Amino acid sequence: MNNADKNQLKDVVFKYLGVFASLIGIILLTIFIASIISDGLKRIDWQFLTSLPSRKADRAGILTAWTGSLWIFFLTALISIPLGIAAAIYLEEYSKKNRLSRILEINITNLAGVPSVIYGILGLEIFVRTWKLGGSLLAGAFTLSLLILPIIIVATREAIKAVPATIKEASFGMGATKWQTIWHQVLPSSAGGIATGVILALSRAVGEAAPVIVIGALAYVPFVAQSPMDEFTVLPIQIFNWVSRPDAGFITNAAAGIIILLAVTFLLNGIAVYLRYRWQRHLKW
Numbered sequence: 001m002n003n004a005d006k007n008q009l010k011d012v013v014f015k016y017l018g019v020f021a022s023l024i025g026i027i028l029l030t031i032f033i034a035s036i037i038s039d040g041l042k043r044i045d046w047q048f049l050t051s052l053p054s055r056k057a058d059r060a061g062i063l064t065a066w067t068g069s070l071w072i073f074f075l076t077a078l079i080s081i082p083l084g085i086a087a088a089i090y091l092e093e094y095s096k097k098n099r100l101s102r103i104l105e106i107n108i109t110n111l112a113g114v115p116s117v118i119y120g121i122l123g124l125e126i127f128v129r130t131w132k133l134g135g136s137l138l139a140g141a142f143t144l145s146l147l148i149l150p151i152i153i154v155a156t157r158e159a160i161k162a163v164p165a166t167i168k169e170a171s172f173g174m175g176a177t178k179w180q181t182i183w184h185q186v187l188p189s190s191a192g193g194i195a196t197g198v199i200l201a202l203s204r205a206v207g208e209a210a211p212v213i214v215i216g217a218l219a220y221v222p223f224v225a226q227s228p229m230d231e232f233t234v235l236p237i238q239i240f241n242w243v244s245r246p247d248a249g250f251i252t253n254a255a256a257g258i259i260i261l262l263a264v265t266f267l268l269n270g271i272a273v274y275l276r277y278r279w280q281r282h283l284k285w
Contacts (some may be wrong), residue, residue: 022134025148033262036214040255048256052222053238057249062257064221065238068137069206069264071225072234075141076148076205081198083145084152091153092160111150119147120214128215133217138228143211148201157196159190159279192279203268209236235261 051061123143
């Protein structure tokens with residue numbers, strides 16, 4: 001057997017190993033989701049969605065958890081989207097392409113892979129202790145904004161890069177300034193890719209527990225947050241709290257909470273996939 005045949009055999013083996021590993025992963029994930037749905041679907045009702053936490057499993061609900069997640073979602077979006085898009089525009093369109101900018105780009109890309117608990121420690125030191133925000137919704141939103149900013153910046157830059165150069169050249173040829181070209185041509189043309197990155201980043205923020213636990217988010221909150229300075233909890237923390245309880249009723253509650261969290265995550269990811277598909281078709285036109 002010559003080297004070419006050996007390489008071909010290796011490619012076939014690795015291909016089938018990859019397919020086999022994928023099938024095993026899909027089967028295990030299907031079993032896991034089916035088990036959760038079987039346990040938790042019967043628990044989801046209006047009472048479960050509108051009740052406060054309780055020490056009794058049959059009376060406990062997720063009102064404070066899903067409202068807290070909703071607060072976090074909108075506050076994080078309000079902070080991170082303008083900053084992330086503005087930073088991406090500056091890096092892609094205005095910054096000088098020198099060694100410093102390359103180092104900055106590499107570091108931003110690497111920050112997207114930093115463990116989320118590190119951002120929680122950073123948020124604890126800056127927002128909770130230095131800015132005196134305590135374990136508030138605002139501190140949680142700032143911390144999660146730090147977590148997803150690199151993702152938004154990278155996604156926005158890639159979307160801007162994908163805009164055909166002919167669009168910019170035509171705009172400049174009509175006498176538009178650089179900013180007019182960016183505002184009226186580049187951003188509308190890249191909106192689908194930017195929206196995709198933003199939604200995926202926010203879906204990650206909604207599903208995070210470690211950073212908000214580190215900054216002091218509570219596992220038991222017997223009231224609904226009314227302002228950004230209120231203490232809070234979120235769905236991942238509520239699920240973690242219930243899973244750690246020995247009562248079987250709380251395990252059922254946790255399964256119901258996981259179903260709702262998965263539904264939200266799948267919905268956001270589905271929207272992101274749809275927007276990316278539309279954007280790619282628009283670019284081909």
